[in-house]
Amino acid sequence: MVTFTLHAGKDNEKAEAFLKESRQLLIEIPGVNNFKVLRQVSAKNDHDYGFSMEFADRAAFEAYNVHPIHARYVAEVWESQVSSFQETDLIEYE
Numbered sequence: 001m002v003t004f005t006l007h008a009g010k011d012n013e014k015a016e017a018f019l020k021e022s023r024q025l026l027i028e029i030p031g032v033n034n035f036k037v038l039r040q041v042s043a044k045n046d047h048d049y050g051f052s053m054e055f056a057d058r059a060a061f062e063a064y065n066v067h068p069i070h071a072r073y074v075a076e077v078w079e080s081q082v083s084s085f086q087e088t089d090l091i092e093y094e
Contacts, residue, residue, distance in 0.1 A: 003040060003047035004085035010048040018081050019049065025077070026053070029067045031060035047086065061089070 008014035019037050027035050038050035055061040064070055 001050060001052045001090070002085055002087045003038075003045060003050040004082045005047050006049070006081055007083045008081065014081075015049075018077070021077060022051065022073070025069060025073050026051070029064055029069050031055055031064050047084065058091070 006015050006018060008018065023035065023037055026032060032053050033056065034052070034054040036052040038052055040048050040050060055064065
């Protein structure tokens, strides 16, 4: 999961375009399951949006991180439009 704030702010055309483009690109990466675009509702968190996705296993997660679509997305979309973020990668506690 990652929560983030955009340079463009929230609830505007630029933010909507970013969220739509992100979804379209990231769901194309093999191994990405249950991708969700989320809106922050807590006053305790400064971020406006979030992305959540699931992977079948650690190998699928690692493959996602190095996939060319992901690398290109980070370099060409994410880094230019996201002003602040917090990434949290979790596995189920056994």
